[in-house]
Amino acid sequence: MDLSAGKLAELIPALFGAPDLLAAIAPLDCVLLLSDPAELTPPLLNLLPPNRIVFGVAAAALAAEGAAQQLAALADAGYRVMLDGPLPPGVARPAKLRAVTLRCRDGAPPNASLLAVFGPHLAREVDSMARFEECERAGFTWFSGDYPLATPTGGPAEDGSSRRRILSLLALLATDADSRDIELLLKQDPALSFHLLKLVNSAAFAVNTAITGYAQAIAVLGRRQLQRWLQLLLYARGNADGLPNLLLPLAALRAGQLEMLCKRDGGERDEQDLAFMTGAFSLLDRLLGMPMAEILADLPLPDHVAAALLHREGVLGRRLLLAERGPDAALLDAAGIDAATWWQSQLHAHHWAIQVGRNV
Known part of the structure; x- marks a missing residue:
């Protein structure tokens, strides 16, 4: 679920203010894509149970002061955090944030490049079986996109x-x-x-x-x-x-x-x-x-x-x-x-x- 356009203060209460969403998708969890983790205020986090929510946070956000500490605090609170996209220049990957999510419409990382990094990792916008196989070889184990519609049949x-x-x-x-x-x-x-x-x-x-x-x-x-x-x-x-x-x-x-x-x-x-x-x-x-x-x-x-x-x-x-x-x-x-x-x-x-x- 892409919430990277902002307006978390409106969207999260609307989506998670009642138990319907998480009950409907149980036992699956919900991946929320965010551009700015600073928008996650305590009242919003109270609506998001750590055992059911995975945050995919734009890696570019790590350039902001205190962002790394905030994401580490989310991990300490029990949330799973994935970094989305490349790290900003000169910024090291925080030790607690090893899982990756990536938009793969135009390509996948090299073979086995994610296997040594603790996952699971999510490949997004995977719209062909060829891209699915590339992502799988790279080390992704979660996938989203239209690849099922490209499954060879007959x-x-x-x-x-x-x-x-x-x-x-x-x-x-x-x-x-x-x-x-x-x-x-x-x-x-x-x-x-x-x-x-x-x-x-x-x-x-x-x-x-x-x-x-x-x-x-x-x-x-x-x-x-x-x-x-x-x-x-x-x-x-x-x-x-x-x-x-x-x-x-x-x-x-x-x-x-x-x-x-x-x-x-x-x-x-x-x-x-x-x-x-x-x-x-x-x-x-x-x-x-x-x-x-x-x-x-x-x-x-x-x-x-x-x-x-x-x-x-x-x-x-x-x-x-x-x-x-x-x-x-x-x-x-x-x-x-x-x-x-x-x-x-x-x-x-x-x-x-x-x-x-x-x-x-």
């Missing part, structure tokens, strides 16, 4: 038969097919079956006995939840290198946000399900390496859902566009959403996406 890990099974499964879900038909298709896809059984045996469902069969899994989840989780489990299929698919949290985030906004409007349960589906399916073209029009040709979706996915048209389409690009006044107005509602839907969606990530 490659060797997905052969034609596997892709057809995915599309067939999506079609069954869209037509409210019999659970036995879904079970039959699941049996043909070991990776998807593994993720489903892992899910129902997770702490999220707190079952007393191990779930080992498809019928049991469907019974534990319930039909509606089964449909929702399968929509997201499609993204959980392992890549060829065994790493998780980075599109999963993004799909969960969009699904949760569109569902909540529909619920806020008084949408019926079926309408909420379609809003959730729109968000969950919005990344299928990247997942499958296929044009969205080709995917939708095999999926009997309602016209307004197809219009949202293909052209970002209609209420769902405008809200999906907002979820993709982030809020500005024009997009919020077009989507019929005020800033406060957007913020609440973001908190809900992040909480949901985090739970998905922990349980899938």
Whole structure:
């Protein structure tokens, strides 16, 4: 969260004056980017629990008298402090401040340059997989940016038969097919079956006995939840290198946000399900390496859902566009959403996406 433009006295109480934000992102912590640590007055620090807050402070601030001592005091109080950017000329790095955050849009530090420096280190504005790999080699372990959207898809890990099974499964879900038909298709896809059984045996469902069969899994989840989780489990299929698919949290985030906004409007349960589906399916073209029009040709979706996915048209389409690009006044107005509602839907969606990530 970038607060480097100042106005901390207004922004911190607005963001952290209530427990909503930190509760929504738990157990993750919040990284706050600051340009001037002198703005962190005691009343503001009282709103920021040390065990949940990481400060990314512009290294240039160390040129100011007393700044190094102030940052060391923050570290002594239990806050984790990262230095952002290069040190000012002639200023040595304080012994207690070894973690680094860096804007990496235009390049990454040399290989292994951060491995000897106590971290974790955060690479920001990482917008390609090539840059991600450069940053990882440099020693970064935390990343932010659009690199998940640049993940290679539709490659060797997905052969034609596997892709057809995915599309067939999506079609069954869209037509409210019999659970036995879904079970039959699941049996043909070991990776998807593994993720489903892992899910129902997770702490999220707190079952007393191990779930080992498809019928049991469907019974534990319930039909509606089964449909929702399968929509997201499609993204959980392992890549060829065994790493998780980075599109999963993004799909969960969009699904949760569109569902909540529909619920806020008084949408019926079926309408909420379609809003959730729109968000969950919005990344299928990247997942499958296929044009969205080709995917939708095999999926009997309602016209307004197809219009949202293909052209970002209609209420769902405008809200999906907002979820993709982030809020500005024009997009919020077009989507019929005020800033406060957007913020609440973001908190809900992040909480949901985090739970998905922990349980899938």
